[in-house]
Amino acid sequence: MQSDGKRCMGRENVTIFVAWLCAILIALGVVRSASAGERPEVTVEQGRLLGTQIGALRVFKGVPYALPPIGAQRWRAPAAPAHWNGTRDAGVFGASCVQPPYPSTSVYFEAPRPMSEDCLTLNIWSPKEARKAPVIVWIHGGALLRGTSASPMYDGREFARRGIVFVSVNYRLGILGWLAHPGLSAEAPDRVSGNYGLLDQIAALEWVKRNVGAFGGDPANVTVMGESAGALSISYLLASSRARGLFTKAIVQSTNARAVPHLREAVFGLPTAETIGTAFASAAGAANVQDLRAMDAAVLTSIALKTGFVSQPIMDGILIPDQLVNIFDRGQQTKVPVLAGFNSGEIRSQRTLIPQIPDDPAGYEAAIAERYGDLAPAYLKLYPASDIAVSQLVSTRDIVYGWATERLVRTMAAADQPSYLYIFDHCNAATRARDLCAFHASELPFAFGLAGDPNSTPPNWPKANTEDIRLARNMVDYWASFATTGVPHADGAPAWPDYGKREAYIRFTAAPNVGLNPEPGMFELHEDVMRRRRANGQQWFLNGAPIVPHDTPGHSHAEK
Incomplete structure (x- = not known):
């Protein structure tokens, strides 16, 4: 079909006056030209956007949802995005947030993309005729250190073809997204710092709630979806009252539930987040926050990588009031339906997570007996000495992902929410050949x-x-x-x-x-380990220290 402009100017019997009038109308934007007509336009709160038409789908990329966190805005909560005049081109992805590259040999390596601190953008795929369509907001993984919404793996076209308005989000990473520091806390209105990446995700969800209707989405039917660090982020979105009301369902792929630092109190064997931040500033040669803000973002990222800075949520008492396990145990999380799972071979590409342990059967069993005490028989039943290499892969998988995922599904099911569990166990010939099933x-x-x-x-x-x-x-x-x-x-x-009382799942x-009952005994063992370590003030995540015996005074097996 011809555009309105072509119909107007292409008729053989058109008069010079009508042709002149049509040209004026096209120039004024009242009638679109053919080339402009091929690109959809929408109006959001900041102004008009010019997207791309791909068949029956509309795609808008690089849309700002907050002010760029640069200069004085670095390490501050995201602020409302600026308005623009005219029409903004939304045909290409925005810059990725500043991050170190993956090694070129990594299975996760992708060709470098433009990076900037000015990276708080999102992308939308929507069916052309969408009206009150369900919405998915995707939060990418990458250990809260790497990743980008521009990855081809996160293309939302197949969801849009199924009637979904699909949104993918960038958020601050690494030292720029997760630094706490006494100077930053002192200048903040709520006197806390850190968690900037999580605040970005909440700001993006708030933007979606206000604007997704322009793309045909239903702000009352929003699902958050994420994998790895994105899944961990969703666990914290479920735990934070600040995110309540911004989504109605959650898809959680490979999450964990480790203890994280408190802002100002040493807990579970962890230093305070402000102590970690102060040590980083010292390593960077910065006397104060002003010095840190004056440093180049790439330099800060490089120093953080060399000094082993861990990008992670911070228990600040406001955005994150407590440890995940405590919030969920008390039923204080947002109650929504969940679909969650993990992969059978998670650790095959993350072997650095495997703890050091003897590789001969006698040494292996002795080490497990020392670490797990009266729980050692249950551990060895699940992870026997007959194949130590496989047992190490499977046990580390369960410690990091399996237990946390099943715990999320169990607690949501106990809260009368529809909850669905999966285990991804697929392996093709190419993956098997590289021992990456x-x-x-x-x-x-x-x-x-x-x-x-x-x-x-x-x-x-x-x-x-x-x-x-x-x-x-x-x-x-x-x-x-x-x-x-x-x-x-x-x-x-x-x-x-649904998971329910039968512990149903899909493999x-x-x-x-x-x-x-996907992994009989797995959840029960690691739940007991977590509770004992928690009662003893220990980190329960990849902790090789001996477990407090079951009958130790002061230990409560049922502690919440």
Whole structure:
């Protein structure tokens, strides 16, 4: 079909006056020209956006949701974005947030993209005719240190083709997103610092609530979705009252529930977050916050990497009032339906997480007996000495991801929320050849429906096959239907029962398979470990210290 401009100017019987009038109307924007007509426009609170039309989809990229956190705005809560005059081009991704690169040999390596502190942007894929469509807001992973919404793996087109308005978000990373410091706390209105990346995510959700209707989305039907650090972020969004009312469902892929530092109190064997920040400033040669703000962002990021700064949420008493496990134990989290899972081979691409332990059977069993005491028999039943290499992979997976994920699903089910658990256990020939079966993040091309597209995964990623394409279709259908209705459904695939009292789940192998009680005894063992360590004031995450015996005075097995 011709544009209004072509119809107006192309008729054979048009008079010179009508042609002249049409040209004036086109110049004034009352009638769009053919080239402009190929690009959709929407109006958001800051002004007009010019996007891209891809078939039946509209795509808008690099849309600011907050002021750039540069200069004096570095290490401050995100501020409302500026308005602009005219129409802003939203045809390309914004800059990625400042971060160190992955090693070129890493399975997660992607070609470098432009980086800047001016990175608080989001991207929207929407069906052309969307009206009150469900919304997904994607929060990327990368250890809160790396990652970008511009990754081809996070293309939202398959969700949009299923009627979803899909939004992906950048947020501050590394030292720029998670630094606490006494000087920063002193200048903040609430006298706390850190958690800037989490504040960015909340600001993005607030922007979505105010503006997603312009793209055909329903602000009352928003699902947050994230993997790894993005999944951890969602766990904290569920725990923070500041995020309440900004989403109605959550998809959580490979989260954890470790203890994190308190802003000003040493807890669970961890130094205070302000102590960590003060040590970083000293290592950077900065006497105060002003000196830190004067330093180049890339230099700060490099120093943080060399000094081992850990990007992580901070228990500040306001945004994050307590440890995750305590908030969920007390039922103080936001109550929404959840779909959550982990991968069977998570640690195959994260082997640095595996604790040092003897690799001979006798030494292995002795080390487990020393660390786990009366829990050692249960541990060795799950992770036997008969294959120590596999046991180390599986036990580390469960300590980091498996227990935390099942705990999230259990507590939500106990709060009468529909809760769905999965284990991604798929492995094709290319992945098996590299000993990466079901590695950390390997579910992403499937959950996005992109497996089989060679341009959607990083260059070192194992290549897909036909079997992968079928499974990807099932998984993105489950994810999209959950975001739409709260119940995961896929045509031609099994009905996905909620976790409930039967501990039901789906295991994704070559196809989805329904089962019960996914890893018998796993949750119970690590829950007991966490409770004992928590009662003794210990970090329970990858802690090789001996566990307090069950009958130690002052220990309460049922402590909440």
